[in-house]
Amino acid sequence: MAKKKEVTVEERLRALYDLQLIDSRIDEIRNVRGELPLEVRDLEDEVAGLNTRFEKLEASLEVINNDINSKKNLIEEAKALIKKYNEQQKNVRNNREFNSISKEIEYQELEIQLAEKNIKEYKAQIEQKKEVIAETKDRLKERQNHLKHKKGELDAILAETEKEEEALLKKSDDYKDSIEERLVAAYTRIRTNVKNGLAVVPIERGASGGSFFTIPPQVQMEIASRKKIITDEHSGRILVDAALAEEEKEKMDKLFSKL
Template sequence: MQESLRALLELQKTDQDLHELEQYKVDIPNQLETMETVQSEAETRLSDQESKVEDIEKNRRQHERDLQAAQEQVKKYQGQLYSVKTNKEYDALQAEIQAQKNRISELEDGILQLIDEAETEQETLETIRGETESLIERFGEERTTLESRLSAVDEDVAVKMDERKRMAMRVENQVLKVYDRIRRNLRGMTVVPIKKGACSGCFHVIPLQVVMQIRQGRRLVSCESCGRILITEEGLEY
C-alpha cells in the first residue's frame, strides 16, 4: 500500500501540473482578448482625438472664408458710397459697413480662439498617439509571447498525459479508482496530509485511532467528512 501511495502522490503532482496547463489554455486566450479590447479602446480614443482636431481645423477654415467674405463686402459697400444720391442710401450703406466690421471683429476673435484650441488639442493628440503606439508595440510583443506559450502548452499537455498514463500503471487499480472518483468530485488536492490532528483539505478533526491506522499503512484511509485520501503529516516514512 505504501508504494502505491507514493505512486499516487506522484500521480497527483502530475495531475496538478496538468490542471495548471489546462488553466493556461483558458487564461492565455482571456489575456489575449483583454489586450484586444484595451488596444481597440486606445485606438478609438486616438481616432476620436484626431476627429476633434480635424473638426477644429475645419471650423477655423470656415471662419477664415467667412472673414474674407465679410472683408470683401466692406470693400464693396465702401465703393458704393461714392455713387449714392441720398443721405438715406448713404446711412444705409454705412450701417451695412459697420455690421460687416463687427462681423469681422467677431470672426477674428473666433479664429484666434480656434488657433489656441487647435494647439492644445494637437498636443493632446500627440500624447495619445505616442501612448497608443507604445501600447500597440508592447501588446505585439506580449501577444507573440503568449501565443508561443499557448502553442507550447498543447505540447506540454501531451507529454504530461503520457506521463500520467505511466504513473497510473504503478498505482493499485482499486486505489486509482478511489483517487479518480475523489478528484472528479473535489477541487484541489485529493491526497492530503493530516495537520494538527485534522484533514488539511477540509479541517475535519481526525480521531487518533484513524491516525494510527494511517501510520500503519495497511489500507487506504479517507476523511469521513470530505472523502480525501489521508496520509500522515510526515508523509510516507512509515
Template sequence: MREQLEQLVQLQEIDNQLLELKEERGNLPETVEKLRAEIEETTHLLDVRREELLNAGKERRRIEGEVEKAKVSLKKYQGQLFKVSTNREYDAITTEIEAAKSIISDGESQIIHLMGQEEELTETVQNLESHSETIKSDFETHDAELQEKIAETSDFEAKLREKRVTIVDELAKPIYAHYERIHMAKEDGMGVAQVFNGACGGCFAAIPPQKLMEVSTMSDFILCETCGRILVDPETIQMN
C-alpha cells in the first residue's frame, strides 16, 4: 500500500506540472479554436451571399432581356395598329400591346427590386470579406503564439505523459479510477491531499484521530470524508 501511495503522489506531481503547462498556454487554445470556427462560419456565409448575388444578377439580366424583347414587340404592334382593316385584328393587336406593356412594367419594377438586392448583397459581401481578413490575421497571430508555446514545452510534456503512463500501469485500477475521478472533478486537480494540522489539505476538513493514525502508518488507502481526496502523511511522503 505504501508503494501505491507513493506512486499516487508521483502521479499527482506529474499532473500538477501538466496543469501548469496548460495554464501557461492560458486560453490561447480556446481562442484559436474559436477563431478557427469563426473563419469557417464566415467563409460559409460568404459563399452563400456570393451565390445569392450571382443569382440576383443572372435573374436581373434575364428579365432585362425579356423587357427588351417586349419593347421590340410593342413597337412592332404599335406600327401594325395603323394598318389593320378589321375590328377583330384591331382587338387582337391591342391585346398584344397590353401584354407587352405589362411585361415591360412588371419587368422594370422587378429589375429595380433586384438592383436594390444586388446593392445590399454587394455591401454584405464586402463587409464579410473585410471581417474575414481581420479574423484570419487574428487567427494567424494567436495560432503562431500557441504553436510557439507548444513547441517550447512539447518535449517536457511528452516526457511527463510517458512517466504518467508508467505510473498508471503500476497503480491498482480502482485506486487510479478514484484518483482520476477526484482529479478531474476538483478545480485544483488535486486527487491527493496531504494532512495538515490534523485537517485535509484539500478541503481543510478535520480528520478524526483514528483516521489520522491510519494515514500516518500508510497501511491503508484513506479518503477524506468531506472531499474524497486520498490522504497522505507529509512526514512519510514528501510532495513538492
C-alpha cells in the first residue's frame, strides 16, 4: 500500500485559507440573494392563505343563498297551508274547529314573517360578504403581482449565481475532504461562532484581519514561518501571514473567474 504523502503545516494553512476564500465567495452569492427566498416563501404563503379565504367566502355565500331558497320554499309552503286552512274554515261545524284552524293560520303567518326577516338578514350578510370578497380579491391580485415580481427577481439572481454556487459548494467539499478532520471541525466551529463567517484571516497592519488587537512581533514571526497553526487569542480565528494570503487570493480569483 502506497504511503500517504506527509502534508506540511504550510500546505495545511494554504488549504484552510483557500477553503475560507471559497466559503466567503459562497456567502457573497447568498448575500446577493439576501432575504429574497424568504420574501418569496412568505408571499407564497400569503397568496395561499388569501386563496383559501376567498374559497371559504365563496362557499359561505353559496350556503347563505341555499338558506334563502329554503326560507322562500318555507314561505310558499306556509302560503299553501294558509290557503288550505282558509278553505277548511268555510266548512267547520263548530267554534272549536274554527279557532283551531285560526291558530294554524296564525302560526303559518308567523312562520312567513320570521322567514322574511331571516331572508332580509341573509341578504344583509350577502352584501357584507360581497364587500369582503371584493377586498380579498383585490388584495389577492396585488399580492400575486408582487409575488410574480419577486419571483422574477429571484429567478434572475439564481440564473446568474446558481451554477457558480453549485461549483463552489463542490470545491468546498473537495477541500474539506483534503484537510484532516480535526482542522475542518475547528474551522467549522470558528466559522459558525464568528459574525462574518471568517475563520481564517491574514495579518493586516500588525493585527488579525477585522480586529484591532495588535499581535506581538514574536507571534507575527511565528505565523510568517508557517511552522505551526496559530489562532488569535481574542477572536479564536486561525491566522495566516499576509504574503501567503495574497498568493492564495490570486490563485483562487483565477479559479473563480473560470466558474
